[in-house]
Amino acid sequence: MTHRFSKWLVSVAAAMGGAGGALAQASADSAALDPNEIVVTAQKRTQSAQAIGVAVSALGKDSLAALGRQDVSALATQVPGLQVNQYSPTVTVFNIRGVSQNDFADSQEAPIAFYNDEVYISALGAISGMTYDLERVEVLRGPQGTLFGRNATGGLVQIVSAKPTDHLDGFVTATVGSYGQVATEGAVGGPLSDTLRARLSFTTNHGGAYINNRIGRDLGGSKFYAGRVQLAGDVGDGGKFNIKVQALRNDHDRQGGIYSHASAVPDALGLGTFIGTNENPWGTCNGCDALGYAEPDRDPFTASFNGPNRFNRTFWAVTARYEQDLGGATLTSITDYQDLKKRYGEDADMSPATNFSYSTAQDLYQISQELRLSGDTDRLNWLAGLYGIKIHTRNGYVTDTTGAFGLLEQYDSVLDTESVAAFGQLEYRLSDQFTVIGGLRYSKDWKRFDFVHSENGVQDFVFNKTLFPAFAKRRFGDYSGKIEIDYRPSRNAFFYASVNRGTKSGGFATQAFGPFDPAELSFDGEVLTNYEGGMKLTLLDRTTTFNVAGFYYKYSGYQSFELVGVTQLIRNKPARIKGLEVEFTTRPIVGLYLQAFLTLLDGEVRNVSLPGGAVLDRDMPQAPSVSAGGLIRYEFAAGPGRLAFQTNWKHDSRQYFSTFNAPVDREPARWVGDARVSYAFDDLPIEAAFFVNNLTDRKYRLYNLDLSGPFGFTQQTFARPRRFGGSLTYRLK
Template sequence: MRRKPFIRPSVRLVLLAGAAFAPALAAAQEATVVDDAIVVTAQKREQKLQDIGLSVSAVGGAALDAMGRQDVTALAGQVPSLQVSQYSPTITVFNIRGVSQNDFADSQEAPIAFYNDEVYVSALGAISGQMFDLERVEILRGPQGTLFGRNATGGLVQAITKKPTSTFEGFGTLTVGSYGQIATEGAVSGPLSDTVRARLALTTNHHGGYIENRIGRDIGNSRFFGGRLQVEADVGTNGTLLVKLQGLRNKDETSGGPYTHVGAGFNEDRLGYALGPNEDFWGTCGGCDAFGYRDSDDDPFTADFDRTGYFDRKFWSVTARYEHDFGGMQLTSITDYQDLKKRYAEDSDMSPLPIFHYDTAQDLYQLSQELRLAGDSDRLTWLAGIYGLKIKTENAYQIDGSAILGFIENYGGTQKTDSVAVFGQAEYKASDQISLIIGGRYSWDWKKYDYAHAESGVTDFVFNSSTNPDLAKQTFKNWSGKIELDYHPVDDVLLYVSANRGTKSGGFGIQAFAPIDPTTLPYDQEVLTNYEGGFKAEFADRMVTLNGSVFHYDYKDYQAFSLDGLSQFVTNRPAKVTGFEGELILRPATGLMLSAFFAHLDTKVKNIRLPAGRVTDREMPQAPEWSVGGMLRYAVPVGPGSLAFQTDWKYDSKQYFSTFNAPIDLEDSHLVGNVRVSFTTEDDRWVIAAFANNVTDKEYRIYNLDLGAVLGLSNQTYARPRWIGGSVTYNF
């Protein structure tokens, strides 16, 4: 059995205080820098981060490397107001300032959009694995609908890849780590001719399962391959064409359902709670589920799965980006195609008995086109464009309870989405100190759903445009907008106030058991209006950076996800979020960087109907009241190079995993930290590093699904245990 780490409360307080006052924007180390300033493309043009009246964080390539090849969830430890849930690579859910969509149906889109080089990725199952050979990752908090679209209600995460270079260069990294991990990442870039450049990047990640299965194969392994080829060519004297081909492959992994079993009862609201070791709620045995099973120890990384979880994915995309400078006006065209095939299976009951097995299959394609013009003069900077999107996703789900429960449910179908939008934004500099920004977007969404349900081979429900013409075809029209006032009272200080309106298209839910009320399948679009004020400031010759913001969300028709029984529901409810956040960076001496961030959230979803019928207000899921983080990095010359020490820590107060706020969904506050030591040669050719992620081996959950009232258990996913490793990088 793994030994549980012990940290005295007094030591925890010292670590937390050090994180809070140790002067997370430091995560932006070695992002794109111009004149010692971090440059981002948060408004579809290159700007200095400190000159933008948005709450933005940029995590640079060096900071991403320092994460020790963690998955995308590691971003949550670097950025304020960000939480990431990835219970297996099958679905990745971002939460920014409490806004997320926790429905695990493959056909759903999220209110936190994910972009790769300005291309929207609609499929939640296509996000994992794209974090290689990156220039930086940008995290934009608050509605971004004006420039980025209908599904950036709460913000967005954008990966910016490294582009082909006009000089020959490259790198290769080999990482070894816990559970037999062997991972690689590398790229080669350079000119093919005077007018053509190319970059090829490859990555792999293989390791064994980190959940020991006592009666079968271990769960949670990785067999991942990824590649990206970019070719850039000069077209005439003022044009550039970039073609990018990307592929991701997870091959027959055992990463499906990396759960920990816990017996559960339920209260008067039919909400689950964890059973004590001697509590015989179901009359089966103390601490047992409804079928008489209880895990034999308290270790969340050991289990008795009668079935091995399964995950297999093939994703590829091709993007063509053309840019042309007309002199004072620039044309940008981005054409993209994506294809995803994904198969997933899990042992949902997490026991030696074949009680409840869950399988999904998804075949998706997406086609998008963006065309825009941009221009600027001494006082006016403007942008206008049109965007089109087409998605077709075929989804199949199966719940197999035939061996013991006596049923097998097969359901799913095809969802088609067509969307068109026009958008524009203009910034007018009234003076050297005052700027006004106004923008707007209007979107049309057409969705069509063809769904069927069968129990034990007998079709008992059909939902399509023939059987339910007024429900199975939905049209959504709405507008996003922005107005912002920026004020520079002195150099290196920005004050801003803004109002931003974002929207997320409506859609259709997935229900697993009949009878099904067809009126409960469609749900409406949501609208979020953010009123925000903030400041950005640099002092002492940019040795001190201090940013802060305060915001209030007026959230209409929030798409609240809930699991009632074993069926998934999305209902529209009013909600609100009020909060503030801050970031501080100190560079007090050569080689020393200290950073900290904090975030406070007050969230409420109104009129939630609990499974037993009571209507009440609830907190938003994955929205801790307080988050505090910090990082220290110190580099000193040592012999023929430099030695760097880095540690980062993040504290989250308690939070729920569902809109119901079930007792079993409450995760206690926790503090998690990482440590890295590296040596870089004087010519920057070699980098040798050792790292420990989750250095205290903290046990904490990143996901929970309450099945207490129906199966007497809960699906819990814990963050990976302490992960120790080392890497060698060669740059050329």
């Protein structure tokens, strides 16, 4: 298989005639854009977000800066239908419109794809820390399998880096915050010659430990560095390239297993329920888990951890992009290599005793190549391309319960994935008002899984293509596609109706404990078909936008993550989701910006087999039925500069963290808000800001893992408590 993939890459490179990597070139669509319009590249060319039949939200660099120094989870406060589960830098899980997959095994890929400058990032542990010196972030809701392809079943998040400019440009920001946080971000770039440009970007984040550990070092603190170098230039007549090298480093962070302990016991369905302080269902002590431990207070930000709680990561990548104007068509090549080494450990029992610890090690590399041709005429926009990717990930796990049960589980796996795809899309303008779009992608995946498990040093299970050829080596082939009709009666009104089909191939589960069923380790692919209609209105002299989208998801083979006791499984289940999204923005007067959004969801997974044996329909996880939010920003002249006030709030109704909908997984409804004040001088390139995140100090969870069956507790991760900070930014002018 490696030989076949290598030949494919060689043939693509040969077809490129030795070309390298490039800046995106705006298509003819961008020529008519209003300077205040939000632009996106959701269809592989620059367009107004108000003129495409995709539910998309985009945050530009000014909006991202106004969020303050937050990680990618801050996007959920301003994007409809988006939830972010980043309970540790080791895993970042996006949920869009109720679509996600919450398995924490390092070998899994998500159905919400993450892209960095059009490059797919397969490793969930490589995502955190990439959101610095950005031009914008785009969140596309609904299947995006035709043009973006890999595992964009439910949508995608794409970050777009700030590119080298033809003039001197740069900034540096220093931030200090609660819990001893000290962070920096900056960039400098400009022309090296008439045809060559460069940009250097960096960020650091140190401190910020917010969990008080009674018996050791505090948890939640960061020791993070990242950098990015880009070289861009012009080649001959109509050629452009961009070569990007980037690296991320977490150096012995204290962010592994930042949990809060809560005692629990299974109910009649086998689902965890919380134990009261005066209850003793395990016969150990009042309020205690099955191992005899209870937290002495109800503060989720105090703990008694004696375990490793470590996180180390080194990630680096090289991307080469080349774009050539062929006169009537544009040829684009994107070549990428990624390398990730990650080590993680946690005190899984969350107590002073050494009962249960969990650690992982991952070594991954990824190679991908995209080659596409695109062009347009008066009525037709077209695009066709090829895509290939190879992912090799070696993962080691140790689940140590010798203190509790006398068991030491060691298991290692190697997953090789190779995939090739062909795709195309046609957009034909029938008249000045009507446009039809058709797209198709066919993907072929080859996956091989080698898995070895040992208990107490004795090998007890081996899973590979020799022993289990029907399960350990699998081939998946399926198509994604879209049919859409757009109606634009005027420049300020846009209506669309579409059917989109997205796919994600099958894979393999990673079990910590036996018994092992070879058939259960392998799971099939999933298909999501989205029936959607929407409208996008630009009103009041183009100062206001009002967008509505309604959708129905028919989900076949939803890859449901289920934890049965201590056995991690992914089972294919039928599911369906229906919903409505509303977005509103306005600039009614100079300096005032208002934003509001509302998402209504109704989703269920069918025929879920619960640990107690019952088979029931359950709510989709991380899918609140009502989600609403808004932002107010007012900026005005004050003295020698401009003063700005901003606050944003978001409400989520109750939701569950797992497919089982256990009582301990039920998260109550909440409102969460932030505030920021900034001052920018007119004659000095300096801006100062003060921010408060989680303004009301709301205690709410981002994650929960129900381990009530074997251990009598549940692992909870709470969002960071209220924190204050200030920043100072200097910009080159």
